[in-house]
Amino acid sequence: ETLSSGDERTARPRNGKAREKTLTMETLNPQVKAVEYAVRGPIVIKAGEIERILQEGGKKPFTEVIKANIGDAHAMGQQPITFLRQVVALCTFPELLDSPSFPEDAKRRAQRILQGCGGRSLGSYSASQGVDCIRQDIAAYIEQRDQGVPSNWENIFLTTGASDGIVSILRLLVSGEGRARTGVMIPIPQYPLYSAAIAELGAVQVNYYLDEDNCWALDVHELHRAYQAAKQHCQPRVLCIINPGNPTGQVQSKKCIEDVLHFAYEENLFVMADEVYQENVYAPDCEFHSFKKVLYEMGPEYFNSVELASFHSTSKGYTGECGFRGGFMEIVNLDPEVKAQLVKLLSVRLCPPVAGQAAMDVIVNPPQPDEPSFAQFHKEKASVLGALADKAKLTEQILSAVPGIKCNPVQGAMYAFPQIFIPPRAVEEAKALGMQPDMLYCLRLLEETGICVVPGSGFGQREGTYHFRYVYLNFLDGSRMILGSSSHSNAKV
Amino acid sequence: ETLSSGDERTARPRNGKAREKTLTMETLNPQVKAVEYAVRGPIVIKAGEIERILQEGGKKPFTEVIKANIGDAHAMGQQPITFLRQVVALCTFPELLDSPSFPEDAKRRAQRILQGCGGRSLGSYSASQGVDCIRQDIAAYIEQRDQGVPSNWENIFLTTGASDGIVSILRLLVSGEGRARTGVMIPIPQYPLYSAAIAELGAVQVNYYLDEDNCWALDVHELHRAYQAAKQHCQPRVLCIINPGNPTGQVQSKKCIEDVLHFAYEENLFVMADEVYQENVYAPDCEFHSFKKVLYEMGPEYFNSVELASFHSTSKGYTGECGFRGGFMEIVNLDPEVKAQLVKLLSVRLCPPVAGQAAMDVIVNPPQPDEPSFAQFHKEKASVLGALADKAKLTEQILSAVPGIKCNPVQGAMYAFPQIFIPPRAVEEAKALGMQPDMLYCLRLLEETGICVVPGSGFGQREGTYHFRYVYLNFLDGSRMILGSSSHSNAKV
Structure with a gap:
């Protein structure tokens, strides 16, 4: 006696034989x-x-x-940065605020973060975009990093690691069917989060190849080639960049970034700049240039129009705090209605982990020269x-x-x-x-x-x-x- | 001079006029x-x-x-549970392990958790399923809760709050087109995470109504009605239950759970049991019965076949630690190949926040009667x-x-x-x-x-x-x- 034939998913058990499974490799979501x-x-x-x-x-x-x-x-x-862990421990167990073994600057950071939390507790949900004062600290950090280029804290979103932000933005951008389906341009080699998210969302992966013979540089002619080829079967709408590069470890020159942004402007592409390694530049002749700063320097026609999302993380840099799943994204020139949709989408998952938000705050608001933890930090x-x-x-x-x-x-x-x-x-x-x-x-x-x-x-x-x-x-x-x-x-x- | 007409997405800027946006309400992902x-x-x-x-x-x-x-x-x-915060603070800043102001049982918990972390640091990524020893503690907790019903720690997955687990499982289950598209049965009223995830994934929402005149009880006849009606236009494959209920606050009787599981068995439905309020039962004539325990008591034919995922969280219960985004799911009878696919899918996001995992560990492994923190806890x-x-x-x-x-x-x-x-x-x-x-x-x-x-x-x-x-x-x-x-x-x- 066997299961009834035909549609397995409606098969009923017979005589105590094992029921067919509902979820099998045959019925699994093909995008997964x-x-x-x-x-x-x-x-x-x-x-x-x-x-x-x-x-x-x-x-x-x-x-x-x-x-x-x-x-x-x-x-x-690698050892954790002491000051970061002190601040997060103080936020976690505020009785330590009375302990003489914690420095005053760590206590001040912790008190400021807790004042931004409901009930002054890391255990409250934050707003879906993150704790307001942390978003403000991030905007101030970006302005300093970019030598005065303005950053509006309302464009900052805390995320669960950078991955979460990247997938959220891609999710907004995927639409259309057939030749109108969204194409996402990614470097090859790439960090496989991108190909995974593209597969999961059913978007079209558009490969552009980094130039191995030229130290993995991004050549804008290759972007043009990839774009034109992709136009035959999809609608390329997103350009992803990883700078400094993962897995390739290169650092993009300012000229190269300008070329890329000009291309994105011309072809109306949404730019996603994965800048999680912005602190990790070692070669003496290289420097990190943020996409946003370069966009600003290209003039208002560019700075007021190119849609750009930049991603950062607690997991890399000098902190290496992967387990806290902290991160943020800054989004410029996003349509206000779309931004409201993004907030709605993020609100379904309630909020990023608040301890990770606190860790992010330390990175963007480290000890200052007149503070006791400055030297050790x-x-x-x-x-x-x-x-x-x-x-x-x-x-x-x-x-x-x-x-x-x-x-x-x-x-x-x-x-x-x-x-x-x-x-x-x-x-x-x-x-x-x-x-x-x-x-x-x-x-x-x-x-x-x-x-x-x-x-x-x-x-x-x-x-x-x-x-x-x-x-x-x-x-x-x-x-x-x-x-x-x-x-x-x-x-x- | 205006933008070139036709396809807005390929329009190019002219004479300094603002470029069309790439991402607008018209081009936004319709599922978002x-x-x-x-x-x-x-x-x-x-x-x-x-x-x-x-x-x-x-x-x-x-x-x-x-x-x-x-x-x-x-x-x-609501105030945090002291012991939970002590353990998480100790994990965050292990120098506190030398402090006489923390109790020994909290230190033991923290040391055990840190031993399960790479480099003994909360800052390492855990395995995608979570820290092994925490998964083992959860399995032991479930066995105790369910009076000996076996729980295999390899079926336990830590999650970023319960929401993350729920969406991950739904993601696996969505497939097919037209009348073969996956239908997801949800209670009405429901917690809107369900309808949001169903919309985002493009599945078909199948409503079954709770009986307001009978204290929001779940009536199995209503499940039959909803299922049969839905079969006309989709393939119902998933049955979601929230017990105790959100937003309705009812607690399901054991008899009702049996009826529901029998129905799921007969109709080959994957059962998702949202049990995040399992500690929150107040009415003297009510008791929490886990779906898994009831399934076990229905006999091996049921216990060895019905695919069931149960969800729990640090956010509710008596801890209310929402901001830590801790949670877990236990999955039984999942096809082994599908389980490997689930691990793969979760690995793209690397791991749930490790501090949240530590908080979850305290909930499932609280102080014992012979330990110093027992009375206060x-x-x-x-x-x-x-x-x-x-x-x-x-x-x-x-x-x-x-x-x-x-x-x-x-x-x-x-x-x-x-x-x-x-x-x-x-x-x-x-x-x-x-x-x-x-x-x-x-x-x-x-x-x-x-x-x-x-x-x-x-x-x-x-x-x-x-x-x-x-x-x-x-x-x-x-x-x-x-x-x-x-x-x-x-x-x-």
């Missing part, structure tokens, strides 16, 4: 099925399995797995950023020294995206296993050295080239990388 | 446009305006606005729940005493959903203003008394009936409600 997110994909699952084997006393050619797959600073041993900040700069340099050197690997200069962010040359026989082997060649490479690297990196195919790359993303938050990786490579190099870190 | 969320809707915006007028010294018939629109306990003056918990029970009773009494208002017994949650009788002339007046009659009522109530409640039309109600949702976290409301009503009653609180 289409989502890919390599940063936590099969390599990372495999790394977890190896970690368990090691914990249970199993033998491997190494004693620990090095997770170079994700920009998770504290997990790699800046010492800690400089130490983190200095170590990251050293690691960026070392990563570039070590990867360049490994035969079969070619690495561009690492200018910023937390990543290198070296090209790897995979012999044709290895490519054949991977294909026989139904696997991308760089996936096979990364699996082997993990199994032989314990280093966990994400294959370039998870970020996108030009056909026939192979890469991996290497997160250089950890110092130990260089020597193992060389040991694990097919080379005979004796270089050590 | 369709979203409604009354809990933070026009009444609440109006309340904010009145608050500003009062702050600036303006005159109103009252001195403060009472926000009875949202279950935001701390904003209404239970005193605080009893005080909050006792006050809520008193307010529930008082709310029912006061609302019943107001002419023109009829209120069912308030058995649980934090809400009453009284029916209001609006005279035909007022209904006409509202219609002339293009407004729902209950919206007009609530606006008038706000303007005359400062009490901010949400009209029933934001939750759904039977055609021709009018209600509002009243959140009874605040004691002050009764007398004003009566003063503000059109009656001549002299009742006072």
Whole structure:
């Protein structure tokens, strides 16, 4: 006796046989099925399995797995900034405001944040856009960062990490069917949040390729090419930029940003500037320029018309506070009615985590020279950023020294995206296993050295080239990388 | 000189004229446009305006606005549970682990949580499903709550508040086109997260009506009626239940839950049980029964087949920690491949806020009788729940005493959903203003008394009936409600 045939979803149980499931791979939302997110994909699952084997006393050619797959600073041993944690702890447990072991400037920050919270508690919902005084602090920070370019706090929205803001803005922008469907231009290589969100929302992904031969620069001619090609089958309406780049670690020049903004102006594109690595610039000849500041300097015709959303986060920079899920976005030139729709949409999820909002506030309102925590704060900040700069340099050197690997200069962010040359026989082997060649490479690297990196195919790359993303938050990786490579190099870190 | 005509989205600027916007109400995602969320809707915006007028010294018939629109306990003056805040503060600033002013049991909790975090820091990303040891604590809590019904920690997912979990599960379930499109059965009245998520995902909302004449009970015959009617135009695949009820405050009987689960079994529906008010049961003749426990007691044929997701939160109960955005879901009988897809989907957003996860851990792993914080914890918990029970009773009494208002017994949650009788002339007046009659009522109530409640039309109600949702976290409301009503009653609180 079996289930009634026909439509499985209406099948009824018979004689105690197991009921068909309602939710199967066949009935699953196809847009969910289409989502890919390599940063936590099969390599990372495999790394977890190896970690368990090691914990249970199993033998491997190494004693620990090095997770170079994700920009998770504290997990790699980076210490939190003391002042930030003091402020958040004071907000969490206000009885500590009476404790002599907390500095006065931390107490002042905490009291100000709590005054912005309902019932003076982190446990209240904030407004959907975030706590007003934190939004005001963010606007003041942006004005200072951008040397006086005005920022209106009512255009600031706190978010649950930057990811939440990015997906919310994309959600607004997806509409139309067939050739009128929204196309979203993203860099290749990209951070796979973008491709995942585009798949989930059913938008059209429009790839523009960064120029690997030119240190992963964005070439505006490539934007034109990608745009014109996409116009044949969709309506490109959004241009996403990641600067400094993830996974590519490049920092865009001011001239390049101007070109991009001019292109967006001409083609009427909504610009999404992912600027979460704005503090992470290490190369001496590079500087962070915000898209908003460059837009301002292009004159009022541009500054008053190009729709721009910029994203920031507590997770990167020198704080690395990923777990707090803090972030914000600034949105300029958004249609006021659309802005009301955005507030409505965000209000359904009530508010971003308030402890994360408090952490964000410390980043935009750090201790001032006349305050007691100033010296320690800046010492800690400089130490983190200095170590990251050293690691960026070392990563570039070590990867360049490994035969079969070619690495561009690492200018910023937390990543290198070296090209790897995979012999044709290895490519054949991977294909026989139904696997991308760089996936096979990364699996082997993990199994032989314990280093966990994400294959370039998870970020996108030009056909026939192979890469991996290497997160250089950890110092130990260089020597193992060389040991694990097919080379005979004796270089050590 | 004007913009070129034709397709606005490709119009180019001419002679310095303002460029057309890319994102307008015309190009906005229509599914976003369709979203409604009354809990933070026009009444609440109006309340904010009145608050500003009062702050600036303006005159109103009252001195403060009472926000009875949202279950935001701390904003209404409820105090946090000391032990919970101690644990989260210790996790946030581990130097406090050396402080003699924190109790040992709070330190033990914090150390355990930190051991589950990468780099022993709340600032690390957790696994997408949450911190393992917190998931284990949750499973142990559920087993105890359900008197031994087994709970597997690998079926527990931490979430960003319950809302995040609910939307994630709905996202999996939406598929098909036309008559095969997923129908989602929701109670009317409902918490508007459901209708908002259904609109955003483009699913089909299938209403079943709770029985107001029978204390808002769920009648399984009404489920059958709604299901059969919906089958004509969609494929109902999901049944959402809110127990204890929001906005209706009823508590479902065990018999009723059995009937519902039998119906879901027969019709192959995925059951989503919103059980965030499981600690908020006040009526002496009522008890909380989890859907999972009842399913277990119905026997293995049911327990091993009905797909069930249950949701919980730090925001309600006796903790009221809304701002931490903590929550979890337990999912049983989910197809293993679909579960992997869910993990993938959640991984795109990286992880729920870790401080919220820590708060959740305290709720499921409170001080034990032999621990130093036991007495204070239970005193605080009893005080909050006792006050809520008193307010529930008082709310029912006061609302019943107001002419023109009829209120069912308030058995649980934090809400009453009284029916209001609006005279035909007022209904006409509202219609002339293009407004729902209950919206007009609530606006008038706000303007005359400062009490901010949400009209029933934001939750759904039977055609021709009018209600509002009243959140009874605040004691002050009764007398004003009566003063503000059109009656001549002299009742006072």
